[in-house]
Amino acid sequence: MQAPELKAPAFVRSGRSRTQVERWSWIFMRASGVILIVLIFTHLFINLLTGDGVNQIDFAFVAGKWASPLWKVWDLTMLVLAMIHGGNGMRLLINDYARTTWLRKTLKVALATSVTLIIVLGSLVIFTFDPCPEGTDPALLNIELCEDLGRL
Template identity: 55%
Template sequence: METPRSPYKRNKPTRTNWELYGWLFMRMSGLVLIVLVFGHLFVNLMMGEGIHQIDWGFVAGKWASPFWQTWDLLMLWLAQLHGTNGVRTVINDYAERDATRFWLKMALYVATVIVIVVGTLVIFTFDPCADPSQTFSFCTAR
C-alpha cells in the first residue's frame, strides 16, 4: 500500500498540465468575478432607488447599452466556467469509477454549454422595444 501523501501516478505521461491551468483559471476568474459581481450589485442595489427600481423596465434600460450587455455576458461566462471547473474538480476527487466520472463530467459539460448558449442568446436577442405596449425613452420609432 502506498503512503497517503504519495503523488498520483498516471498510466500515461501527458505533455500539458491541465490541472495547473485549471487552478490558475480559478484564481484569475475569481478575482475578475469579484469585480464584476460587486459592480453588478452596486449598480443594481445601491444606486437610484435600490431594490425597488429593479423591474422589467430597469433590465431593459440596462441591456439597451452594449456596455451592460458585455458586463453581464462576461459575468455569465466567467461564473459558469468557474463553477464548472470547480464541479469538475469535485467529480475527479469523489467519483471512484472511470465510467461514473466520465458520465458525470459529460452531464456537467452539456449543462454548461446549454446555460452559456441560452444566456448569451437572451442577452443579445433581448429587444425591449419589440412590444408596442411598452414605451421606453431609449426605443426609437419604428
C-alpha cells in the same frame, strides 16, 4: 482524532497533457476569480444597492441597462467567466467525490452539457434582446428608451 498518514502514491501519472490541463485549470481559477470579484461586486452594487435595490429590477430596468454596450459586454463576460469558473469547480468536486469511473463520466457529461447550454442561452438572450417587443403594455416598457428608438 488522528488522520491517516500519507503514503507514497502507487504510481505517478506520466501523461503530460493531463498535468498541463490541471495547470491551466489552476491558473484560470485564479485569473477568472479576480476578474469575477470586480464584475460581480459591481453587478450586485448597481442592482441591489442603488435606486430601489431589488425592487427596481423589472423588464424596463434590464432594457435600460442593456441599452448600453458596456453592460452587455459586462454581463456577457460575467456569464462566460462565472459558468466556466463554476463548472471547473464542479469538475474538481466530481473528481473528489464520485467514486466510480462510470459516475464520474456521467456527471462530467451532464456538467459540460449544462454549462454549454447556459452559456449559449445567456449569450443568445443578451445578443437578441428586444427592449420594445410589439404589442406589450407600454407600462411594462422603458418608455423613454422605446421613444428614443422610435418604437413607441
